[in-house]
Amino acid sequence: MAQVYDRVALIGLGLIASSMFWAIKRAGLAGEVTGFARSAETRATARDIGLCDRVCDSAAEAAEGADLVVLCVPVGAMGAVAAEIAPVLKPGATVSDVGSVKKAVIEAVGPHIPDGVHFIPAHPLAGTEHSGPRSGFAELFDNRWCILVPEGADAAATSRLRALWEGMGSNVEEMDAEHHDLVLAVTSHTPHLIAYTMVGVADDLRRVTDSEVIKYSAAGFRDFTRIAASDPTMWRDVFLTNKEATLEILGRFTEELFALQRAIRTGDGDHLHAYFTRTRAIRRGIIEAGQDTDAPNFGRTPAKKG
Structure with a gap:
């Protein structure tokens, strides 16, 4: 697979984010993957197992300069994280998520996305009962569905995000949030x-x-x-x-x-x-x-x- 993004930032380093990192690296889909987790212990574990090319000490540091920022935190925390990273998002970047609810995510995150930044919610239908940075593995998304909810987002940015998920092994479908x-x-x-x-x-x-x-x-x-x-x-x-x-x-x-x-x-x-x-x-x-x-x-x- 060809590289899709120069830099991807993963905010939250649990099962989905860690699996995304290994799947991205397996297929060479990004030049660099940065990561951040709220817990210092989780960040230390991520560094210990080589999860992410660079583990940062703030969400803003991880998101700055990224072409794609993926919110991999619980749905209830996404609005606050979006507000934190908004000032450092570069023009033309895409913000996405992996939450299993979409209307609430759009309502919480959407108001914080600056003009010139694309917001494309997503939901990979994959998972296990395990959690944490050590639980991820590259094959998690293979032959699983990922649903994109573009809600009128830029077509080129949506196609690019689709290419990432397909490169990680997913089948991709689009739906409206409701x-x-x-x-x-x-x-x-x-x-x-x-x-x-x-x-x-x-x-x-x-x-x-x-x-x-x-x-x-x-x-x-x-x-x-x-x-x-x-x-x-x-x-x-x-x-x-x-x-x-x-x-x-x-x-x-x-x-x-x-x-x-x-x-x-x-x-x-x-x-x-x-x-x-x-x-x-x-x-x-x-x-x-x-x-x-x-x-x-x-x-x-x-x-x-x-």
């Missing part, structure tokens, strides 16, 4: 909320059954616990900032759940069989689309430089 937030409420946000709830129920039951729920966990519960291990700060912000779409999908989920309860109570096997057949077909579609497996080399910690 549609993105509704789709993600269905495919990600509500499932995570249900997983947190189910694990909480099991924890209550565990106290009654002397740990048998945990001891005899089957595959379904293991999947729930994996999802519920995700970063709590990130998910708190997701639900607070995508409130309307999540509540709408939760309402629909509750209606479906009541219908299944009634079918079980009344012994309506035909309804249960038809419902499970339809939903199994959706799962098969996910498998056929190649979206059911983790990227290879998951959990690999890159070797320390030097």
Whole structure:
């Protein structure tokens, strides 16, 4: 792949940012990648493992002179970070993000973007339950979707950002912010909320059954616990900032759940069989689309430089 940007700045150095760095370096997509994390401990870890070509001690230092600045912090912190870096953004640069909510990000970040700087929100649909600078790996985005929300942004700047994500292995699609937030409420946000709830129920039951729920966990519960291990700060912000779409999908989920309860109570096997057949077909579609497996080399910690 050809180089897309001379300099990329990653603000926040968790799973997504660290995976972006390794994916950018794998394909030679940027001349230099700078990084910043609010925690001094995280910055020290990043330097220790060779994460980023230069780890800076402020967000403004990392963003200054960058052609692309990517906000990789929790959604609730993006507005403050955007305000901090705004004075040093160079004309013609692009600011993007990796948040899983888009309307709230646009409202929080947009007012701080100076004239002459492009703002193109993005959301890579990739992740694991792990977090922190050591959790990233170059293959995280391979054959995963990244959604861009240009909202009228410059076409050339959008094409350039698309080229970066495609170079990192992603399939790229464009959506408007409202549609993105509704789709993600269905495919990600509500499932995570249900997983947190189910694990909480099991924890209550565990106290009654002397740990048998945990001891005899089957595959379904293991999947729930994996999802519920995700970063709590990130998910708190997701639900607070995508409130309307999540509540709408939760309402629909509750209606479906009541219908299944009634079918079980009344012994309506035909309804249960038809419902499970339809939903199994959706799962098969996910498998056929190649979206059911983790990227290879998951959990690999890159070797320390030097």
